[in-house]
Amino acid sequence: MKISIKDIYIQFFLLGLQLLGGGYVIIPLMKKYIIDEKKWITEEDLTEFYALSQSIPGIIAANISTFTGYKLRGKIGAAAALLGIISTPVISIILIATILDKLLKISFIQSIFWGVGIAVIILVYLSVKEMWTTSMTDKMSWVIFAGTIFLSLFLKISPATVIVIAVIFGLVWQIAAEKRKKE
Amino acid sequence: MKTFLILFLEFFKTGLFSVGGGYATIPFLYNMVSDYGWYTSQQLTDMIAVSIITPGPVGINMATFAGFQTTGITGAVIASIALVVPSYLIVLFVSKLLKEFHDNFYVKAVLAALKPAGCGLLTVVGINFFKDKITDIYSFILLLFLFVLSFKFHKNPLYYFVIAAFAGLLLHFCFPSFRF
Numbered sequence: 001m002k003i004s005i006k007d008i009y010i011q012f013f014l015l016g017l018q019l020l021g022g023g024y025v026i027i028p029l030m031k032k033y034i035i036d037e038k039k040w041i042t043e044e045d046l047t048e049f050y051a052l053s054q055s056i057p058g059i060i061a062a063n064i065s066t067f068t069g070y071k072l073r074g075k076i077g078a079a080a081a082l083l084g085i086i087s088t089p090v091i092s093i094i095l096i097a098t099i100l101d102k103l104l105k106i107s108f109i110q111s112i113f114w115g116v117g118i119a120v121i122i123l124v125y126l127s128v129k130e131m132w133t134t135s136m137t138d139k140m141s142w143v144i145f146a147g148t149i150f151l152s153l154f155l156k157i158s159p160a161t162v163i164v165i166a167v168i169f170g171l172v173w174q175i176a177a178e179k180r181k182k183e
Numbered sequence: 184m185k186t187f188l189i190l191f192l193e194f195f196k197t198g199l200f201s202v203g204g205g206y207a208t209i210p211f212l213y214n215m216v217s218d219y220g221w222y223t224s225q226q227l228t229d230m231i232a233v234s235i236i237t238p239g240p241v242g243i244n245m246a247t248f249a250g251f252q253t254t255g256i257t258g259a260v261i262a263s264i265a266l267v268v269p270s271y272l273i274v275l276f277v278s279k280l281l282k283e284f285h286d287n288f289y290v291k292a293v294l295a296a297l298k299p300a301g302c303g304l305l306t307v308v309g310i311n312f313f314k315d316k317i318t319d320i321y322s323f324i325l326l327l328f329l330f331v332l333s334f335k336f337h338k339n340p341l342y343y344f345v346i347a348a349f350a351g352l353l354l355h356f357c358f359p360s361f362r363f
Contacts, residue, residue: 016239024204026240052284055294056277057202058270061240066267066274075275082271086247086263089239093247094259096233104229108355115325115351117228117316119343122329123235124309126338127206128302134203135298144296148303152210153311158218159210159304163200163297170296171289178288 003040003072005080011038012065012084019061019088026061030068040072061085140173187261189219190253194246194265202297205242208266210304212249213311222252224315235340243267321358325350 015029027050034040041049045068053063062085069081103109135141144166151157151165193215201207209231216224230252234244243263250262277284284290317323328350329343336342 018238019240020236020238052277054203055285055290056270056273057200057297058198058273059201059208059240059242059267060204062198062243062267062270063274066270067278070274070278078271078274082267085240086243086267089237089243089247090259090263092237092239093234093244094251094256096237097248097251097259100229100233108352111351111355112348113225113229113232113351114322115347115349115354116232116344117225117312117347118322118325119329119340119347120228120231121309121312121316121326122333122343123231123338123340124206124209124305124312125330126333127204128305128309130338131203131207131298131302131305135302137295140295141299145299145303145306148300149307152304152307156217159214160196160200162304163300166300167293167296171292174288174292174295 003077005073005076008069008072008077008080009084011040012069012081013087015065016061016085016088024060026064030064034068041068045071140170143173144170186254187257190250190258190261191265193219194250194262195268197246198266199269201242202294202301205240205245206305207301208242208245210308212245213308215249219253222249224312226252228312228316232344236344321354 011033015026015033018029019025027046030046031043035043035046046064049064049067050060052067053060056063062082065081065085066078070078073080104113136145147169148162148166151162152159157165193211197208197211201211212227212230213224215221216227222230227249230248231245234241234248237244243266246266247259247263251259253262313326317326325347329347332342332346
């Protein structure tokens, strides 16, 4: 039986609705709805999609959705899953943003957000710590990390340019290392 | 019309260059503060906090919010779509060569370079937020307190938000000189 595009959209919309607190939460949700209930993909599929999603650019939840949609119905399925997963943010954020603007005119709400803004610094720090363990594996990663700080913090070069420089540098470094190994 | 095009390109870039989850997009959002002035640094941390506790993937929430700040509902829709277009294109490409992809030398090399760079960019944003926000003794004490708590608590953002919000309220009502 062919899975309908509408069904794919609805499932991923519902998935987005229940997604709270970071992209990783999508795994148990997908297991429950897409694997156990709908039986659209297998656990092996999900494991592979998750691994791949982490190793390509972009939001992890969006990547997993696209992989799943593509497996189900090709390009159109991928688009449907992707549109489904971004529907919740679009609706909920538009609603909240409209209200937040008015709330922030109240002075004690501003004080709350003063505190919350400082909590964001801690969350950024914790996120760096988490990325650190998977990123800093060899000498090259240290050089790139230090170089990134220098380019971005002191020379104020834009993040996109920094990323391009890092990739070129990393490729040259590793190709050279590979050559040395062969010789 | 021109703003919409810039908005699309900026968020397309964000989706294309950020590796490692939703937080990895923050350096790009921060960069837009100085490049375009669509929102301030304070508004950005407000948006990040709200995005974390709103349903939906955090990275997409943040982009939608940032887009909304620029040109309202149209901006929100454009930003969220632009953010995931790279995902769509890359996934279609990768799906065709699924098996070879994992073990390809160049793919591994690019990834090995992207990860520490993304980590570095996020570190810089952390430093910038620190400079923007830690301006007096109150903010410093709160940060220190949350930092110490982070040894005990895990990454659940709600803990930090609730405590920080409470601290803000406390200061607001007990120390009138603190008020904005």
